[in-house]
Amino acid sequence: MPTDDSSLSALLGVLSSLDTEASTPERGDLDMLGTEELVRSMNAEDRRVPEAVAAKTTEIAAAVDGIVDRFRRGGRLIYIGAGTAGRIGVLDASECPPTFGTDPSMVVGLIAGGESAIRSAVENAEDDDRAAEESLRQLELSADDTVVGISASGRTPYVVGGLTFARAAGALTVAIASNAGSAVGAAAEIAIEVVTGPEFISGSTRLKAGTAQKLVVNMLSTLSMIKLGKTYRGVMVDLVATNEKLRARSISTVSRLAGVDIDEAVAALDAADGSVKLALLMLMTGAAADAAADALRRTDGILRDAITALS
Secondary structure, eight states, X not given: OOOSHHHHHHHHHHHHTOGGGOOOGGGTTGGGSOHHHHHHHHHHHHTXXXXXXXXXXXXXXXXXXXXXXXXXXXXXXXXXXXXXXXXXXXXXXXXXXXXXXXXXXXXXXXXXXXXXXXXXXXXXXXXXTTHHHHHHXXXXXXXXXXXXXXXXXXXXXHHHHHHHHHXXXXXXXXXXXXXXXXXXXXXXXXXXXXXXXXXXXXXXXXXXXXXXXXXXXXXXXXXXXXXXXXXXXXXXXXXXXXXXXXXXXXXXXXXXXXXXXXXXHHHHHHHTTTOHHXXXXXXXXXXXXXXXXXXHHHTTTOHHHHHHHHO
């Protein structure tokens, strides 16, 4: 938090120029509206978000292609952010291992203030423009990595500092912001500035801005995994069955895609040591487990290519 009048004045000037901080006259009487009218009004605002994301298709696609290229070189996807933005990055990173069978180190989420900030706000953490750099150094950031900075305002010092360091280190840098012409966008090679406008409650960027951030990171990780062969016919084939629901999903996936009954699916999964992708390849080609596993290795884990290789 600025401690002198000049710094405070400068910050107030910056915030007053941001759409995400703006107020709109028509929402000045929210506290007087009935509950159903509040629901309709908030939902109307939320519907603006997908259109704003769609306007950044070119930038999102460029980021996905860059991430995939670096994944194939052994690199990582690293999210950095503060507050809600940081939590969204951490959430996306934590979902990748069970969904796509990735190593936890492949997609990483860093949040200003450290792990305790995931649940509770850490005072002034977002204002430390050196903290992300230190965390990235500890991760031994390389030119094979991608760093995605997330900031609704687009000015968060923690994110700007992290992107500046990452770009100097040769990593691909991507910024996700909710204001145009943002500082984080200027610090990154690819700026995904999804302009969502004033929030339903002024300045509460966990709302439309947060929704936009979630939609974009969903695309960055999911589409990258699709291009890496983590899906087949729109279905997860590298999921890790860490609970009964996911085990049932694995069985259902093998049964449906291979066109076999449940017992055959279970037997194939047992022979494949639980790997959905390997079980499918065995059933679809008649190959033994060792031959199927070898084919997957030779085709970089892309099931469609492995099927062709064994057919």
